[in-house]
């Protein structure tokens with residue numbers, strides 16, 4: 001069950017990979033999609049593992065991503081849409 | 084163009100709006116994003132730590148002014164939503180000195196690069212440390228003059244290749260923590276852009292100090308330093324920092340000089356107390372002038388009419 | 389508004405020009421100065437360092453002129469009226485920051501007590517050879533104001549004027565003294581504070597939401613805010629738009645740089661101060677400034693004694709150059725005689741403004757002393773015959 005979730009401002013990303021590399025629970029991977037500048041922004045591959053620690057946000061030099069802790073009531077929803 | 088609504092990359096439940104706000108965003112001039120820094124440049128990462136330090140230290144933002152010089156890091160002033168001054172090359176510290184002296188209530192941060200602060204501005208750096216002016220200096224050290232295309236800086240490690248030392252540098256580099264400690268700084272720390280939380284903590288600590296504080300942040304310049312030295316990209320630099328950094332709080336600064344591929348000693352090296360410039364100035368005037376001393380606070384009412 | 393009485397040393401004094409300049413700065417409201425010692429200017433800040441703690445404010449001696457000339461601008465953005473003082477070699481080092489003050493519209497005063505150059509030149513002896521440097525010394529197109537006192541009394545009066553112009557137009561003002569004026573001691577009358585007009589800072593009264601740091605309406609001078617006021621403004625020496633944000637396009641450059649020039653040029657009639665005497669019937673006009681105007685006075689009197697129709701135009705404002713006045717005179721006089729302690733600087737401006745309608749004679753002097761009045765007289769005689 002995910003304790004956190006990630007928010008990505010796709011257009012700011014320059015695909016440095018810092019967030020992917022330093023996410024302690026390996027939630028992210030660079031996607032194959034392009035943003036308008038031609039960079040591959042990260043996407044969430046393991047949503048359930050996100051702790052909302054915001055290390056991705058701390059590392060991102062482009063202010064393009066951040067993690068947030070989810071209040072427990074909504075955590076279940078975030079874990080992958082189980083109702 | 085990738086449409087974030089059709090092609091969601093985050094893990095938000097489908098029917099929820101994105102109500103999360105990056106805590107750093109409140110300190111940014113969002114209308115100026117994206118910034119000019121290259122992919123994998125570490126300067127933006129240092130800004131995250133700075134922003135988190137502002138949150139942690141609960142510092143009064145209205146009292147905060149940020150002064151930069153010229154260079155890649157010099158652009159920080161233009162991206163933070165604070166009273167911010169992008170000054171001339173090397174002169175952020177003397178500008179900040181004037182700002183602090185005219186309005187002692189301000190918390191003044193100098194945010195600039197290694198070339199700006201230690202080469203063209205080197206004289207100001209040591210004199211500000213000597214005076215113990217109450218400034219917080221964040222020196223982003225990418226080991227090179229980046230904005231101008233990768234020339235040798237006083238911080239470039241020996242044997243690194245630069246555009247002006249294409250066969251490798253041979254002059255010794257400054258060990259900045261050692262330099263500023265010798266000159267009189269009361270707080271000296273070094274981190275890398277890998278150490279985001281430690282850096283934020285150091286900046287918060289510096290806000291608690293009164294006097295000249297200096298925090299060096301080793302930061303990747305993939306475009307002009309890493310590439311020319313076949314050190315990979317920004318991420319490779321970050322991995323190198325992770326692997327080669329040794330935390331040694333209180334390490335003698337004489338032993339923390341950097342080498343091309345060697346260990347990076349990080350930590351808080353100096354944390355001491357001595358009276359800052361304005362405290363000494365007031366004490367001196369009170370002692371010699373007594374009642375005749377009217378203080379150093381400029382009455383802005385009188386200036387502004 | 390009127391001067392803050394704490395800074396005004398009302399009374400009749402016997403002061404040298406440097407000390408009178410310091411008193412003028414204090415009367416004008418200067419509460420911060422940053423300096424670096426250099427002959428023959430240091431006495432200005434020595435006096436300031438002694439006086440300002442008892443008035444409220446501070447002086448700092450910086451590590452060099454580069455530092456002094458930018459620290460003072462930090463002081464201004466921190467809310468103070470501020471200045472620095474120097475002479476030739478130091479003035480050269482300050483040039484970049486004169487450009488920074490012009491670009492960022494930082495109101496401040498640079499005092500240059502001129503000595504002989506180039507380089508170290510004549511540290512203790514006079515010259516007037518920094519006049520073009522004052523106008524053009526920093527790179528790029530910009531406009532400044534320069535004033536030239538010719539007595540200790542004027543060192544007091546015009547320093548106040550320099551600060552007032554700086555505040556009104558948000559421009560660096562060059563206060564162009566010379567070694568003789570700086571070191572000569574004369575009677576200086578300092579009026580009561582309530583008789584001294586002081587121009588307040590053009591501080592904005594707009595709300596944080598409405599404030600645009602570099603937008604102007606009508607008078608071309610934007611309103612200012614100080615660090616700590618809550619406006620979160622940005623200041624840069626880069627070409628910038630009304631937000632103060634870097635915007636490096638030819639369009640923004642054109643708009644900004646033209647405004648920086650036009651705010652001064654459009655007010656030139658008001659800024660151009662001069663003293664005139666016996667111009668009504670003059671065939672020849674002696675154009676001079678600073679200490680040389682006092683030497684020229686003797687030559688003019690002697691020429692009049694000989695029956696020559698000579699008049700006097702003393703430039704109190706050197707920049708912007710009073711070209712309108714010169715052009716008017718050129719229409720009905722034969723010639724201008726321009727004595728100055730340099731090998732020809734302002735004379736070229738006179739020639740340009742006269743535009744061929746009157747001849748121009750330089751009376752040059754390499755500096756180190758003032759002219760012999762006879763040299764000026766001889767040129768007046770020569771000009772009268774042309």
Ligand code: SF4
Pocket residue numbers: 012013014015016017018019020041042056059060061062063064065
């Ligand atoms: S750290 Fe930021 S810029 Fe780098 S890949 Fe992740 S989101 Fe993109």
Ligand code: SF4
Pocket residue numbers: 119120121122123124125126155225229230303304305306307
């Ligand atoms: S040149 Fe180097 S320091 Fe400058 S923005 Fe690019 S990576 Fe960063």
